[in-house]
Amino acid sequence: MIWQSVFKNIADVIYPPACLGCSEILHPEKEKYFCGACHEQIKYLNKRICPVCGMAFLDSPAGNHLCGHCLEQRPYFSIARAVAAYEKAILEAIRKFKYGRDLSVGSILASFMADFQFPDFDYRNYSLIVPVPLHIKKLRQRGFNQSVILAQALKKKWQIPLNYFLLKRTKSTLTQTGLHKKEREQNIKGAFAVTDTKAAEENNIILIDDVYTTGATVNECAKILRRAGVKEIAVLTLARVI
Numbered sequence: 001m002i003w004q005s006v007f008k009n010i011a012d013v014i015y016p017p018a019c020l021g022c023s024e025i026l027h028p029e030k031e032k033y034f035c036g037a038c039h040e041q042i043k044y045l046n047k048r049i050c051p052v053c054g055m056a057f058l059d060s061p062a063g064n065h066l067c068g069h070c071l072e073q074r075p076y077f078s079i080a081r082a083v084a085a086y087e088k089a090i091l092e093a094i095r096k097f098k099y100g101r102d103l104s105v106g107s108i109l110a111s112f113m114a115d116f117q118f119p120d121f122d123y124r125n126y127s128l129i130v131p132v133p134l135h136i137k138k139l140r141q142r143g144f145n146q147s148v149i150l151a152q153a154l155k156k157k158w159q160i161p162l163n164y165f166l167l168k169r170t171k172s173t174l175t176q177t178g179l180h181k182k183e184r185e186q187n188i189k190g191a192f193a194v195t196d197t198k199a200a201e202e203n204n205i206i207l208i209d210d211v212y213t214t215g216a217t218v219n220e221c222a223k224i225l226r227r228a229g230v231k232e233i234a235v236l237t238l239a240r241v242i
């Protein structure tokens with residue numbers, strides 16, 4: 001342990017930790033993950049949310065209440081929670097990680113996610129972590145699955161097993177970018193399969209993704225997990241479109 005901290009200190013001098021948003025060097029004692037200016041812009045989603053899907057009512061004077069979508073049709077997952085709104089420093093950081101293929105940013109973002117206290121969520125009610133899978137074509141293109149990197153940090157923090165293979169992406173879909181909620185639902189329909197029904201029946205699952213946009217992808221995953229016998233499904237993401 002002592003040697004680990006010595007190596008960490010040396011590494012911090014050679015590669016001082018930088019802000020995940022703007023890449024400024026961080027103040028070693030005062031700042032973690034983001035510089036002060038970027039941190040101020042982050043909208044954490046820990047209050048005034050929909051108790052089901054985690055939609056945030058940032059400027060609403062009311063407390064937690066069901067959103068219009070959940071009132072109209074309940075999703076297949078029990079709850080969804082995200083750390084922060086998908087904008088500014090958080091959006092920059094995720095872009096660096098995903099599209100800039102910066103895995104060091106990814107692993108720091110994963111710790112950032114694992115440090116967050118998700119509201120009304122108790123990890124002890126769950127027995128398995130499952131990342132949203134990428135289609136093999138996309139995986140080869142990107143070289144990694146961002147959800148797996150996030151899931152690994154949560155596995156370590158909560159000591160809950162991780163299963164990369166329980167869900168399989170069987171269909172390569174068009175990008176969801178630019179599509180509306182209904183189009184996204186249609187596009188993603190039938191894109192996943194459960195590979196192990198016994199594991200599905202025996203576990204309450206935490207599904208991990210990087211960004212929750214309309215919820216179409218995670219809801220499709222939750223739908224087939226439920227059909228395979230999973231009772232409780234929580235969705236955790238790093239960011240959420242508000």
Ligand SMILES: [Zn+2]
Nearest residue numbers: 019022035038
């Ligand atoms: Zn910054």
Ligand SMILES: [Zn+2]
Nearest residue numbers: 050053067070
């Ligand atoms: Zn909702």
